[in-house]
Every structure is written in structure tokens, then in C-alpha cells.
Amino acid sequence: MPDLQPVPSSxxxxxxxxxxxxxxxxxxxxxxxxxxxxxxxxxxxxxxxIDQSGSMDERTMYRGQSLSKAAAVAQIINQxxxxxxxxxxxxxxxxxxxxxxxxxxxxxNDERANLLWSxxxxxKAFLSPAELVKAAIHIExxxxxxxxxxxxxxxxxxxxxxxxxxxxxxTPMKSAICMAESLVKQWLVTQAAKDVYPPTVINITxxxxxxxxADELLACCDRLKNLHTVDGHALLMNIHxxxxxxxxxxxxxxxxxxxxxxxxxxxxxxxSEMPAPYHADIASLFGLDQRTTYVGxxxxxxxxxxxxxxxxxxxxQHNGHFIANLKLDx
Amino acid sequence: xxxxxxxVGKEAPAYSDNEDASRTDDGxxxxxxxxxxxxxxxxxxxxxxxxxxxxxxxxxxxxxxLARWLDNHxxxxxxxxxxxxxxxxxxxxxxxxxxxxxxxxxxxxxxxQMYWSVYGDAVAxxxxxxxxxxxxxNPDPRQFExxxxxxxxxxxxxxxxxxANAWTHKPGQQYALLSDALGQYVLLAYAVLQGNxxxxxxxAQQPTALGSLAQGHLAHWCEKGSQFYELVWExxxxxxxxxxxxxxxxxxxxxxxxxxxxxxxxxxxxx
Numbered sequence: 001m002p003d004l005q006p007v008p009s010s011x012x013x014x015x016x017x018x019x020x021x022x023x024x025x026x027x028x029x030x031x032x033x034x035x036x037x038x039x040x041x042x043x044x045x046x047x048x049x050i051d052q053s054g055s056m057d058e059r060t061m062y063r064g065q066s067l068s069k070a071a072a073v074a075q076i077i078n079q080x081x082x083x084x085x086x087x088x089x090x091x092x093x094x095x096x097x098x099x100x101x102x103x104x105x106x107x108x109n110d111e112r113a114n115l116l117w118s119x120x121x122x123x124k125a126f127l128s129p130a131e132l133v134k135a136a137i138h139i140e141x142x143x144x145x146x147x148x149x150x151x152x153x154x155x156x157x158x159x160x161x162x163x164x165x166x167x168x169x170x171t172p173m174k175s176a177i178c179m180a181e182s183l184v185k186q187w188l189v190t191q192a193a194k195d196v197y198p199p200t201v202i203n204i205t206x207x208x209x210x211x212x213x214a215d216e217l218l219a220c221c222d223r224l225k226n227l228h229t230v231d232g233h234a235l236l237m238n239i240h241x242x243x244x245x246x247x248x249x250x251x252x253x254x255x256x257x258x259x260x261x262x263x264x265x266x267x268x269x270x271x272s273e274m275p276a277p278y279h280a281d282i283a284s285l286f287g288l289d290q291r292t293t294y295v296g297x298x299x300x301x302x303x304x305x306x307x308x309x310x311x312x313x314x315x316x317q318h319n320g321h322f323i324a325n326l327k328l329d330x
Numbered sequence: 331x332x333x334x335x336x337x338v339g340k341e342a343p344a345y346s347d348n349e350d351a352s353r354t355d356d357g358x359x360x361x362x363x364x365x366x367x368x369x370x371x372x373x374x375x376x377x378x379x380x381x382x383x384x385x386x387x388x389x390x391x392x393x394x395x396l397a398r399w400l401d402n403h404x405x406x407x408x409x410x411x412x413x414x415x416x417x418x419x420x421x422x423x424x425x426x427x428x429x430x431x432x433x434x435x436x437x438x439x440x441x442x443q444m445y446w447s448v449y450g451d452a453v454a455x456x457x458x459x460x461x462x463x464x465x466x467x468n469p470d471p472r473q474f475e476x477x478x479x480x481x482x483x484x485x486x487x488x489x490x491x492x493x494a495n496a497w498t499h500k501p502g503q504q505y506a507l508l509s510d511a512l513g514q515y516v517l518l519a520y521a522v523l524q525g526n527x528x529x530x531x532x533x534a535q536q537p538t539a540l541g542s543l544a545q546g547h548l549a550h551w552c553e554k555g556s557q558f559y560e561l562v563w564e565x566x567x568x569x570x571x572x573x574x575x576x577x578x579x580x581x582x583x584x585x586x587x588x589x590x591x592x593x594x595x596x597x598x599x600x601x
Contacts, residue, residue, distance in 0.1 A: 035538060035541075035542060037539070037591050039591070085420060086420065086423065089420050089424055090347070090372070090374075091372070091373065094420070139419070146426060148426075149401070149486075151405075155422065157419070157423055157426075158419035158423070159423075277537055
């Protein structure tokens with residue numbers, strides 16, 4: 001199977017795309033990377049890779065409930081997408097601060113990853129936040145009672161669902177990474193070498209790739225991480241959700257922390273070093289020592305750790321430093 | 331006293347949005363700038379306008395006064411805007427969970443006292459051209475490293491976000507109320523030009539946009555001597571004569587990597 005997969009929304013023939021990507025990559029990364037502001041004229045991109053293989057039907061605990069890993073991950077992704085959309089809601093307008101892609105692997109078949117948007121947005125790679133609103137599979141309604149400054153208010157809240165729990169087949173992770181690489185390349189070309197915050201790719205899995213050797217997977221990840229804007233290299237963060245065995249490892253600073261766990265070592269090698277502007281938040285959110293290096297990986301993490309990890313990887317209100325750095329019109 | 335003010339949005343001219351609000355009431359001696367925070371909450375621009383419009387005649391001298399004022403005013407804003415959220419579940423969710431946030435800086439003249447208050451990282455300044463001394467409500471530029479405290483109808487104000495005091499007015503003394511990015515600019519420039527460079531050097535070590543700005547200020551002002559009035563204060567005052575001049579002024583500072591991208595609002599007050 002070729003490494004670079006065709007993505008339906010690509011407007012350019014492969015040769016032209018490669019030429020355009022080379023042009024973009026000729027502009028070097030600036031001296032202080034990861035400092036570009038996210039604005040409508042300079043958006044960024046998030047790509048979520050979701051393992052939907054058969055083993056994701058194993059049980060886990062999330063918010064006091066026993067449910068499948070696939071169901072827990074779906075809830076967390078849905079909440080993260082909602083948070084991203086909320087960051088873009090300004091007045092009556094949903095601003096285009098992000099392009100967002102959702103890729104599943106396993107789930108639909110054994111061999112290749114798939115774009116997961118459905119409905120009117122089926123087949124599209126990146127959605128703008130305004131398109132994301134239209135891409136919800138359904139909307140859940142919840143009655144909520146809140147007390148604001150002593151006044152009790154009952155409202156019906158609607159919560160969109162974009163990702164449902166799916167767990168079938170094997171784990172074609174390399175296919176997903178390669179698809180992310182293709183999407184990042186296309187996205188870089190659309191940004192025309194502007195000083196934009198580089199794309200963030202977050203991979204959530206509970207298993208081992210079934211479509212590649214470790215070396216093949218690493219080569220694919222390295223290609224992805226070598227893509228860059230003027231503001232920095234694309235970030236690849238990997239999280240291995242817990243099978244309740246083994247030691248939990250969060251944002252390690254060196255490979256020696258991983259012991260003899262070969263799978264953790266592979267995730268470590270696959271992942272990006274986190275940029276310095278993230279360090280204070282990582283240390284405070286996870287209760288870690290201040291270090292000079294944190295690698296964007298998490299092994300044997302429970303669902304609470306996954307939620308915190310997503311907060312580091314995406315700019316939600318819980319991540320004050322990142323918000324300040326990204327400066328979403330504050 | 332008389333004032334001049336200007337405001338320009340960060341994405342002008344491509345987009346005309348601007349969530350800052352200001353009030354200049356020279357007759358009553360009340361001036362205010364609110365910086366609506368779009369990063370969290372919703373209706374930030376409307377909230378900023380509501381805040382400056384309703385600033386009371388009496389200055390906020392302590393947190394209790396500010397909290398009581400907010401207690402008396404939050405519900406009218408809530409009642410006005412909550413019904414508007416009903417047609418859009420996203421807006422409704424954001425309104426109820428995050429409220430509306432803004433920083434607020436006020437200045438009240440009462441007799442010969444200039445009472446200032448700040449909630450968040452907007453800045454009130456007092457400059458005496460005769461001595462070259464600049465006083466600031468919150469002078470340390472390191473404050474801009476973290477997200478600001480925001481005045482929000484949803485929650486009571488916190489003591490850490492609030493400062494208030496007074497300056498005694500002297501002939502020729504001038505004042506400015508600035509939204510955060512312009513405040514950063516003036517404080518960084520003053521620190522470097524006056525030779526108080528340690529805090530700026532600390533900031534310049536940080537791998538952030540603010541760190542880059544601090545580095546830019548160190549490089550730009552280092553050889554300029556103590557010409558704060560000529561190089562910083564008077565150009566700011568002059569830029570407030572027209573919208574075009576203010577826009578050009580902020581664009582030049584941005585191009586020189588001395589001013590972060592933001593909405594910019596300034597009020598200048600003098601005899």
C-alpha cells in the first residue's frame with residue numbers, strides 16, 4: 001500500500017501538491033516558534049486519530065461509569081470538539097480559527113484509515129468550526145439546573161455528538177498517520193507559507209499497529225513531524241489508553257523512564273517533543289517537576305489522564321498559558 | 331480636564347470587530363476602558379460596553395465596592411442577553427458556562443485626586459513631563475505572562491485581580507488608560523529607557539510571544555537614553571488625534587515588533 005493516501009478534498013494533483021509542499025518547507029522555522037497568534041487570517045489545524053479496532057470494546061471507568069474504551073474515547077472527543085467550537089463562537093458568529101479533521105482506524109475495515117465526518121460533511125477532510133456544527137450525528141438534550149449568584153435557573157442544554165463508539169477489526173495505525181501526513185501537507189499549501197501555528201495531530205490508541213513494523217511506523221511519524229510552518233513543526237502526540245496493566249507514563253523527558261516496555265518506547269519515539277511554551281502547563285496540570293524536555297506521549301493512561309492530555313493538546317479554557325499564547329482575541 | 335480617545339480592532343481592516351469599549355466623560359471626571367475578552371465567554375464586546383456605561387460616579391476604592399457594584403448590575407445584563415441565547419444552543423451553553431468577561435480600568439477625578447482602579451491587565455498611567463516620572467497602576471510587565479483576571483457577571487471579582495489607589499493631580503500631569511497590549515508597550519519601553527531592565531530581560535528569556543516583544547524592546551530602546559517623553563509618550567498622545575493616525579501608529583509599532591497583535595484602545599487625559 002502506498003504511504004501517501006489520496007484524500008478526497010485534495011484539489012491538487014499529487015505532483016503539484018509535492019511541489020507546493022516543498023515551496024512551503026523552504027521557509028525556515030523562526031527563532032521563537034509556537035508563538036503565532038490564531039486568528040481568522042491565521043488559523044491552525046487539529047487532526048484526531050482514533051483507534052476503532054476490536055480491542056476498544058474492553059471496559060474502562062469514566063466519570064464513575066463502566067463503559068467500553070471506545071465509548072469513553074468518543075465522549076472525550078465529543079467534549080473536546082465542543083470545546084474547540086466554543087472557542088470559535090464570538091457573538092452570533094462562529095469564527096474560523098481552526099480546521100479540524102477526524103480520522104478513524106479499524107472500525108470500518110482492517111486495512112486503512114477513514115475520514116469520520118458524516119452527514120453533509122461525509123468525505124470532507126477538514127471542517128471549519130461552522131461546518132462542524134452541521135456535522136453532528138445527533139444532538140443530546142440534558143436538563144441542567146444551575147445556581148448563578150443565588151438565582152436557580154433550569155435550562156435544557158444540547159450536546160452534539162460527532163463520534164460514536166465503534167470497535168471492529170484490526171489496528172491500521174500507519175494508514176492513519178500517513179493520512180494525517182497527507183492532510184497536513186494539503187493544509188500547509190492552503191496557508192501559503194504564512195506564519196501560522198502548526199497543525200497538532202493527536203493519536204489515541206489502545207493497541208499496536210497491525211499494518212506496519214515499528215520502523216515503518218516511525219518513518220511515517222518522522223515525515224509528519226518534519227512538516228512545518230514558519231511557526232514550528234507539526235506536533236504529533238500519542239496516547240495509549242489503559243489496559244490496567246503496567247505503569248502510567250505521562251510526558252516523559254527521556255527514554256530511560258520507560259523501562260523495558262517496548263510499546264511505550266515506540267510511542268515515545270513516535271511523539272514530538274513538546275514546545276517550551278507548553279512546559280509550565282504540563283508541569284502544573286500533571287503535577288510534574290519542571291524539566292527542560294517533555295515528550296508528547298502518554299502510556300497506560302486512565303480516562304482522566306486522557307482528558308488532561310487533550311487539554312494540553314488543544315486550547316481549552318483549562319489551559320490558561322496556552323490560551324494566552326494563542327491569544328484567541330483576548 | 332479634556333480627553334482624547336481612539337480604538338482599533340486587531341484584524342482591521344480585514345474585519346471591523348472590536349471588543350474594547352471606552353467612556354470619556356470629561357465634565358463628570360469619569361474615564362474608563364473595558365477590554366472584552368473573546369477567549370472565554372460570549373457577548374464580551376457587549377459586556378465591555380455595559381461595564382463602561384454603568385461605571386458609577388463614585389470611584390471603586392476597594393474590592394467590596396466593586397463587588398457590590400457588580401452585584402447590583404449583573405442581573406440586568408443577564409436578563410437582557412440570556413433570552414438571546416435561546417435560539418442557538420452553542421451560544422446558550424457558552425453563556426451559561428462561561429459568562430462574559432472583560433478587564434476594566436477606571437479613572438475618577440474628585441477635587442485634586444485622580445482615583446484609579448484596575449481589574450485585570452488594563453493599565454492606568456500618570457505621567458509628569460516636568461520630571462519624566464511615569465506612575466502605573468500595575469507597573470510590572472511580567473503581569474502579562476499569564477491570562478488576566480476578568481470581570482464576569484457569572485462570578486464575584488477576586489482580590490488578586492483588583493488594584494485601586496489615587497494620584498494627586500499636579501499642573502501639567504497627564505494620564506492615560508490603555509488596554510493591555512498598549513499598556514505592555516508603554517511599560518516595556520519605559521522600563522528599558524529608564525534602565526530598569528531586569529524584569530524585561532527576565533521576560534525576554536521566555537519562549538513566548540511576550541518574550542519576543544520584550545526582546546524587541548531591549549534591542550530597540552537600549553541605545554536611546556532616557557527619552558521616554560519624546561519617543562513614547564508624546565507619539566502616543568499625538569496618535570490619538572484621529573482614527574487614521576492611531577491605526578498607522580499601532581501598525582508601525584507592530585511592524586517594529588514592539589506591540590503585540592490585539593485590539594487597541596487608549597484614552598489620554600490632560601489639563
